[in-house]
Amino acid sequence: MFAEAEAAHYERLQLNDAGELKHLLTLDGLSGELISQVLDTxxxxxxxxxxxxxxxxxxxxxxxxTLFFEPSTRTRTTFELAxxxxxxxVLNINISSSATSKGESLSDMLRNLEAMAIDMFVVRHASSGAAHFIAREVTPEVAIVNAGDGQHAHPTQALLDMLTIRQYKPDFPSLSVAIIGDILHSRVARSEIAALKALGVKDIRVVGPDTLLPMAVESFGVRRCNRMSEGLDGADVIITLRLQKERMSGSLLPSEHEFYSLYGLTTDKLETAKDDAIIMHPGPINRGVEIESAVADSSRSVxxxxxxxxxxxxxxxxxxxMSGQINARRVASGE
Amino acid sequence: MFAEAEAAHYERLQLNDAGELKHLLTLDGLSGELISQVLDTxxxxxxxxxxxxxxxxxxxxxxxxTLFFEPSTRTRTTFELAxxxxxxxVLNINISSSATSKGESLSDMLRNLEAMAIDMFVVRHASSGAAHFIAREVTPEVAIVNAGDGQHAHPTQALLDMLTIRQYKPDFPSLSVAIIGDILHSRVARSEIAALKALGVKDIRVVGPDTLLPMAVESFGVRRCNRMSEGLDGADVIITLRLQKERMSGSLLPSEHEFYSLYGLTTDKLETAKDDAIIMHPGPINRGVEIESAVADSSRSVxxxxxxxxxxxxxxxxxxxMSGQINARRVASGE
Amino acid sequence: MFAEAEAAHYERLQLNDAGELKHLLTLDGLSGELISQVLDTxxxxxxxxxxxxxxxxxxxxxxxxTLFFEPSTRTRTTFELAxxxxxxxVLNINISSSATSKGESLSDMLRNLEAMAIDMFVVRHASSGAAHFIAREVTPEVAIVNAGDGQHAHPTQALLDMLTIRQYKPDFPSLSVAIIGDILHSRVARSEIAALKALGVKDIRVVGPDTLLPMAVESFGVRRCNRMSEGLDGADVIITLRLQKERMSGSLLPSEHEFYSLYGLTTDKLETAKDDAIIMHPGPINRGVEIESAVADSSRSVxxxxxxxxxxxxxxxxxxxMSGQINARRVASGE
Structure with a gap:
């Protein structure tokens, strides 16, 4: 019930009256039809x-x-290129040296950029909900694209993953998909699960040690697997996540070496997956940590x-x- | 007399023979007609x-x-967008990592950029007179726009303020204008006073404690006010300046709190101003230091x-x- | 013999089957005709x-x-402008904050950029052979331009020097050219010697103390001179190199002052050169170290x-x- 209310809330926020995207904050609550339309485009x-x-x-x-409060050259570059x-x-706003360091509030900075007639903000932020907050409270008439917010969502990463899957395995309802690694802290995993479910995937497994899986992960409609042999059994699509090495030294995981021996994607462990399974990774890859070099460079790797x-x-x-935002404003101004 | 000589000097430097701007270094010496022409454009x-x-x-x-020897993301961004x-x-030259750090002189660096056929330099520098020096001594055939030099001038800030005033209160000679805060160190205030006088404003008040007002400020043709009630009395336009918080800890001012209680622009203190007075600030604003949040966000705020x-x-x-510079070169080359 | 084998290797690597440049890694092995064609263009x-x-x-x-693993605002700016x-x-990839700092390998980073359909990499790297390695091993179908690799090559700097010489002294075979300074560590000198020889210059002198000249420099077909009077005697073209000041404090050179007195290009030392000799420097210049200010600013300075x-x-x-790379791919794909 709560999830439905939340989805409805996001729908109001990121869709215009014609049901078109006017922001992209999350994939939660987006229909399979709308996601497919993005993939077609x-x-x-x-x-x-x-x-x-x-x-x-x-x-x-x-x-x-591009407003990157958390640095990421790779993601920023892809948005800039696009x-x-x-x-x-394209304006790349260097946040650390910008006015926020002079004590200006985030809201004031964004309203200033809006007053400069900037049409779209691509936002990355370390806090979950930052893009959502901006779209709701600060500059609702600027199109906001979430480029990753805390542990919440990374919708464009999940969409590009869906496009890649569709190019190889277009029949989503028949697929078995395994997501391996640190599900607990991963905004990528969260967005991928939302997208896979919207597109009709029934068999989703999350694979990792209990310390890296959310407590009630089954409530998302996915299967919890602590063993790779089980998680990869008959899988069509295998998604390895990037392991944040800095978490290695904490109590969540004993060592890089142990993680690799248990959950690193190696040729051996791939035995139980389907022969034509595709292997995915959001990058940048840690060779020999999440994935064996031979696997990353194999013909199955996409x-x-x-x-x-x-x-x-x-x-x-x-x-x-941009188009949905313009249409929303047109309706609002009664044209 | 000295002021007139100086104005004549700037006129020769920043105007071509047809009286068009070929650099913009300062508003000192510019006629009200030329300023109005910029505003019309x-x-x-x-x-x-x-x-x-x-x-x-x-x-x-x-x-x-854009050559920013003193960092300012906000101002650089507005010039880049424009x-x-x-x-x-647009080339954003990162000065700190540029050749000047290899021991190259500023003059050599600028002459190199000129040799690359760069048409215009937008210069911000911590030293008063830097833009002026470049236009006179270094690269007179590159159009120079002063984006703030030390405590001397910030002409585009003052021009945008004049445009804003004109949109609400077009009859400059009839206006009462109050400028509040650290006048002593403010290039913005200096440029605003020059512009207001050129446009015919007769009643200009500078408001602040004596430690933040220039000694002989009356010689600029403005009125010195230590009390807000006097400074704002009947004012049509109220300009609050940004307070450099780092000066707070020195001997110039006792505390942020005391400044706010004496000179912070609050709903209460606005009592003596005209009902339709407009409120301005060059940004970024320090809420609760120069200005009350409710005032900054009120309908009077522009x-x-x-x-x-x-x-x-x-x-x-x-x-x-750019156009004035091209015309100057055309005349110089006898075309 | 070895040199010939190396030149043949580079030829295969940087030319397509029609003999057009598809990368620019070095001038070694390029014909005078091809170099002249670049200069004509x-x-x-x-x-x-x-x-x-x-x-x-x-x-x-x-x-x-632009991928600058070694910072150089000046060279990066010229490529960006071009x-x-x-x-x-143009995408300026900030290497220090990019994925390589997250442990991604250089190869993975470059293959990612290739997958984004970037057409050309302009590479500066502190390691000799870096551009060559990328073109051969990593992304051979992306056009690579070497913007300086270690002490190996700086081909565009040498080409612009050749263009400058040709504008003043087009008869290369008749010229006497002196290159002064730290030849040992200079990728600029190495590329200049290759270009001068390809264009038919017979009389090339390298001038400096023995500590800054390569051991067997004569094997490159140049003359070693320890004395400026000898090196500049009858010279048509005088190229001073930038002295890396950080080497001054080591054992290679006693002091900046002593270098200037022995090898600094002064009006006095120019006595033995031809009257119409031109004076060149790759910049940024250290006035009073490699060159006297009066000489750098004289009418002979280009x-x-x-x-x-x-x-x-x-x-x-x-x-x-770009054109050579496109033609190479067209042939490879059998069009």
Missing amino acids: AESFIEVGSRSIKKVPLLRGKTVA AKRLSAD ILEQVTNGIAVRMAVLSMV | AESFIEVGSRSIKKVPLLRGKTVA AKRLSAD ILEQVTNGIAVRMAVLSMV | AESFIEVGSRSIKKVPLLRGKTVA AKRLSAD ILEQVTNGIAVRMAVLSMV
């Missing part, structure tokens, strides 16, 4: 990446600001396809959200 | 900011370099309009200065 | 720099990433022309390498 942009002139004029004259290929102007799809998915999200 | 760019495609091709194929909306290419106008004014300045 | 771009609209659409829709004047999109030519040469290299 992304598919059309993949062709753009292989063109000689990799640009379309969809966001010409729009300004996209925005430029849509012909937008890790680099994920990167390529990441640009296309972000182009799709940026253009759809 | 800016007004035409405000419409661009509300367009679906926020770009005009005025500076296409030109290169603008230049991009004029279709210029602080966010200032931000919007800042982009338009910078578009106006960049395009006018 | 650059010459055509010099005119672009003096146009009112300084842009050509040659790389429109292409993405160029790419933008060719209408490319140091600022080098900077202007640097943009044109980099435009030529970026556009030629």
Whole structure:
């Protein structure tokens, strides 16, 4: 019941009256139809990446600001590239040296950027709910795209994963999907589970030691597996998560070496998975920690396809959200 | 007499033979007509900011370099946005990691940038007179825009303030304007006073404790007020300045708390001002130090309009200065 | 013999089957004809720099990433400007804050960028052979331009020097060229010697103390001179190198002062050179260390022309390498 109320809340916040995305904060509450529509749009942009002139004029004259309160060159770069290929102007706001360090509040900074007629904020923040807070409380008329907030959501990562799965295994309801590693702290896993379920996947397993799995993970409709042989049994899709090495030294895990021996994705452990299973990782990979080098570089690995799809998915999200935001404002102003 | 000589000197330096701006170093010595012309041009760019495609091709194929020897993400961002909306290419030169750290002199660095055919430098520097020095001694054929030099001038900030005032109170000669806070160290205040006087304002008051007012401030043609009730009495326009918190701990001011109680702009203190007075601040604001939150967010506050106008004014300045510089070179080369 | 084998190796690596550049890693093994073709192309771009609209659409829709593992604002800026004047999109990847700091390998990072459909990497690296390694082992289908690798090569710097020489002294075989300073550690000197020889220069002298000259420097076909009077005797072209001041304190050189008195380029020491000798320096210059201020600013100095030519040469290299890479892929895919 609570989950339904929350989903309804997000729906009001990130969809306009016509049911189009006007922000992208989370995949919670998004329908399989809407997710498929994002993937279809992304598919059309993949062709753009292989063109000689990799640009379309969809966001010409729009300004996209990337606001990374938590540094991530990789994710910022993919959004910057996606925005430029849509012909937008991009402003990379360096938060640490910006006005917030002069004591300005986050709200004042964002309202200032809004007053500069910036059309879209791509936000990464260490606090869960930051993008949501901005879209609800601060600048609801600026299109907000969540590029990762705390342990909450990383919707564009999950969408690019769905696009990659669909390219190899389009029949989602028939799939068995295993997600391996630190599920407890992973916004990627949280968004992936939401997307897989919306697309009709029935058999989702989360694999890891109990210390890295959420307490009541079964309530999300997924299966808890402590053993890799069980988690990978008959799997079509295997998603390894990045292990935050800094957690290694704490009490959650004894050592990098022990993690690798128990949960590292090796050729041996892949025995129980389907022969044509695809192997995914959000990157950057720790070779010899989450995944064996031979597996990461094998023909089953689709890790680099994920990167390529990441640009296309972000182009799709940026253009759809901008369009939904414009339509929302048009309705609001009674045009 | 000295002031007149200085004004004449700046006029020669920043105007071409046709009386057009070819640099913007200071507002000292600029006529009310020229300032109004900048404001008129800016007004035409405000419409661009509300367009679906926020770009005009005025500076296409030109290169603008932002040279911030003193960091300021906010001001740099507004110039970058303004230049991009004029279709210029923008280079943000990171000074700290640049060649000056390899022992290269400032002059050599700037002459190198000139040799790369960069058309315009937007300069912020901690030393008063830096932009002036560059335009006179180093690269006179590159258009120089002063984005703040020491305690000397911040001309685009003052121009955007004038544009904001004009939108609400167009009859400058009839206005009473109060400027509150640390006048002594403020390049913003210095430029505002020059602009207000050029536009015909007769009643200008500077409000603050004696430690923060220049000794002979009356010689600028303004009135010194130590009490807010006197400074705000009948005021049409109230400009609060940003207080540099680092000065708080010195001998200039006892405490943040005491400053707020004496000079913080609160609903109470606004009693003596006109009912329709507008409230301005160059940002970023320190809520509860210079200004009460309720006042900053009230309907009288035009602080966010200032931000919007800042982009338009910078578009106006960049395009006018570029045009004046090109015309100056054309005359010099005898075409 | 070894040198020939090495040149053949580089030829295979950086030329396509039609003999066009598809990477630019080094000038070793490049023919005088190919170098002249780069200079001719650059010459055509010099005119672009003096146009009112300084842009050509040659790389429109292409993405160029600058990857500077060793910081250099100046060189990065010139490549960024060159790419933008060719209408490319430019991504400046900040290496220190990028994924390599999260433990990702260089190879994984580069393959990720390739998967984002980035067309060209401009690489600076502290290790000799880094650009070569990337082009051979990591991302051979991304056009690689070496912007300086360790003590190995700095090919675009040498090419811009050749363009500058050709503008003043087009008859290369008749020239006497002196290169002064720290030849031992200089990738610039190494690339210049390769280019001068390919263009037919017979009389090349390297001038400095024995501690700063390679042991068997004569085997490169150049003359070793310990005395400036001998090195500059009858010289048409004088190239001073930048002295890395940090080496001053070591055992290689007694003091800055002593270096200047022996090898600093002063009006006095220029006595033995030809009257119309031109004076070059890759910048940034240390006035009073490698060169007297009066000499650096004299009419014989072409140091600022080098900077202007640097943009044109980099435009030529970026556009030629992109075109050669595209042609190579077209052949490989059997079109």
